[in-house]
Amino acid sequence: MINLNSSPVQLSLRQPDDWHLHLRDDHLLKVTVPHSARIFRRAVIMPNLSPPITSIEAARNYRQRILNQVPTQLSFTPLMTAYLTDSLPPEVLEQGYSDGVFFAAKLYPANATTNSSLGVSDISLIDSLLETMEKINMPLLVHGEVTDPGVDVFDREAVFIERYLQPMLKRFSNLRVVLEHITTKNAVEFVETSGFNLAATITPHHLHINRNAMFLGGFRSDFYCLPIAKREDHRLALRDAATSGKPCFFLGTDSAPHVRSQKENACGCAGIFNAPFALESYAEVFDEEGKIDRLEAFASEYGPLFYGLPPNTNTIKLRRNEHVIPRNYSFKDHDLKPESFVPFHAGETLKWFAEAE
Ligand code: DOR
Ligand code: ZN
Numbered sequence: 001m002i003n004l005n006s007s008p009v010q011l012s013l014r015q016p017d018d019w020h021l022h023l024r025d026d027h028l029l030k031v032t033v034p035h036s037a038r039i040f041r042r043a044v045i046m047p048n049l050s051p052p053i054t055s056i057e058a059a060r061n062y063r064q065r066i067l068n069q070v071p072t073q074l075s076f077t078p079l080m081t082a083y084l085t086d087s088l089p090p091e092v093l094e095q096g097y098s099d100g101v102f103f104a105a106k107l108y109p110a111n112a113t114t115n116s117s118l119g120v121s122d123i124s125l126i127d128s129l130l131e132t133m134e135k136i137n138m139p140l141l142v143h144g145e146v147t148d149p150g151v152d153v154f155d156r157e158a159v160f161i162e163r164y165l166q167p168m169l170k171r172f173s174n175l176r177v178v179l180e181h182i183t184t185k186n187a188v189e190f191v192e193t194s195g196f197n198l199a200a201t202i203t204p205h206h207l208h209i210n211r212n213a214m215f216l217g218g219f220r221s222d223f224y225c226l227p228i229a230k231r232e233d234h235r236l237a238l239r240d241a242a243t244s245g246k247p248c249f250f251l252g253t254d255s256a257p258h259v260r261s262q263k264e265n266a267c268g269c270a271g272i273f274n275a276p277f278a279l280e281s282y283a284e285v286f287d288e289e290g291k292i293d294r295l296e297a298f299a300s301e302y303g304p305l306f307y308g309l310p311p312n313t314n315t316i317k318l319r320r321n322e323h324v325i326p327r328n329y330s331f332k333d334h335d336l337k338p339e340s341f342v343p344f345h346a347g348e349t350l351k352w353f354a355e356a357e
Contacts, residue, residue, distance in 0.1 A: 027333070042078075045063075081141060090131075114226075145227050173197070176306075185233065202238055206229060276329070320353075321351075
C-alpha cells in the first residue's frame with residue numbers, strides 16, 4: 001500500500017553498489033557505464049560477452065574498457081567475473097582471484113540465457129572448479145535455471161534449486177554462493193532457510209512486474225527477461241523478501257540492455273535495461289511497502305556484508321520528486337546507424353529521484 005503520509009521527502013543513503021550488472025562492450029559502454037556510475041559505487045560485471053570472459057587477460061582488458069567510460073567526476077569500480085565453462089582450468093580462477101582481477105565466477109547452465117552457449121553443460125563436470133573456489137573462498141554466482149526442454153519455462157528456477165543447487169550446497173558446504181535474480185517464492189524460502197553461505201540478489205523489475213506484463217495488449221518484449229517474471233504470488237514473495245530486512249537478500253539490478261532491433265525481433269533477446277533509474281525503481285517498491293527505512297540496508301549494506309567488503313562511506317540523496325522516465329536512449333551503432341535502448345519504466349512517472357550529495 002502506498003503510504004504517502006509517513007514517508008519522508010528526502011533521505012540520505014550510504015552509496016549503493018550493484019551486485020549484478022550487464023554493461024555489454026565496445027561502443028555500447030559509452031551508453032551503459034555512465035548510467036550505472038551515476039549512482040552505484042561498485043558493480044559486479046557479468047562475463048557473458050561474445051566471446052565470454054574466460055581468461056585473466058580478457059577480464060583485465062574489459063575492466064579497462066569499462067573504466068575508460070566512467071565520467072571523470074565519478075568513481076566506479078567494476079568487479080570482474082569469470083565465465084565458467086566445462087573446460088576452464090581451475091588454475092585460471094585461482095590465479096585471477098589472487099591477482100585481484102576476478103571477484104567471483106559465474107555459472108551459466110549452457111543455453112540458459114544470453115550468450116550462455118559456452119556455459120556449463122553438466123554441473124558434475126565442474127567439480128574441480130567448485131572445489132578450488134571453496135578452497136580459496138571465491139564466490140560462485142549462479143544463474144539458477146534448468147535448461148531441460150521438458151521443464152516448463154516458468155518452473156525452471158524451482159526445479160534448478162531442487163535438482164542442482166541443493167545437492168551442490170550439500171557437497172560444497174563452505175562454498176559462498178549467490179543465487180542471482182531470484183523470481184520465485186521457492187527461491188525466497190530456500191535462501192532464507194539456508195545457512196550463511198547462500199544469498200540472493202533481487203532485481204527491480206521482478207519486484208514490479210508479474211508475467212502478465214509481457215502480454216498486456218499484445219506481446220511486450222520490453223518485459224521479457226530471464227528468469228522470466230512469474231505469477232503475482234511470486235512477485236509478492238519477492239517484495240516481502242527484499243523489504244524484510246534479512247541480510248541474505250540484496251540489490252542486484254541485472255540491468256541487461258539489448259538494442260531495440262534485437263528486442264523487437266522474431267527471436268527477441270531477454271533482458272531489461274533498468275540501470276538509468278534502478279535505485280528509484282527500488283525506492284518506489286520500498287515506499288509502497290511502507291519500508292523505505294530498509295532500503296539503505298538492502299541497497300548498500302547487505303551486499304558488502306555478504307562479500308566481506310567495507311560498505312561505502314559516502315552518501316547519496318534520495319528526494320521525493322516526481323519525474324518522467326525517458327522513452328528511449330538513442331545512439332549510433334557500429335555502422336553509425338541509429339539505435340536505442342528502451343529503459344525500464346519508459347514513459348512512467350517515478351516518485352523518487354536519486355543524486356550524488
Ligand atoms: O534477462 C536476462 N538478460 N537474463 C539473463 O540471464 C542474461 C541477461 C542478458 O545478458 O541479456
Ligand atoms: Zn544477469
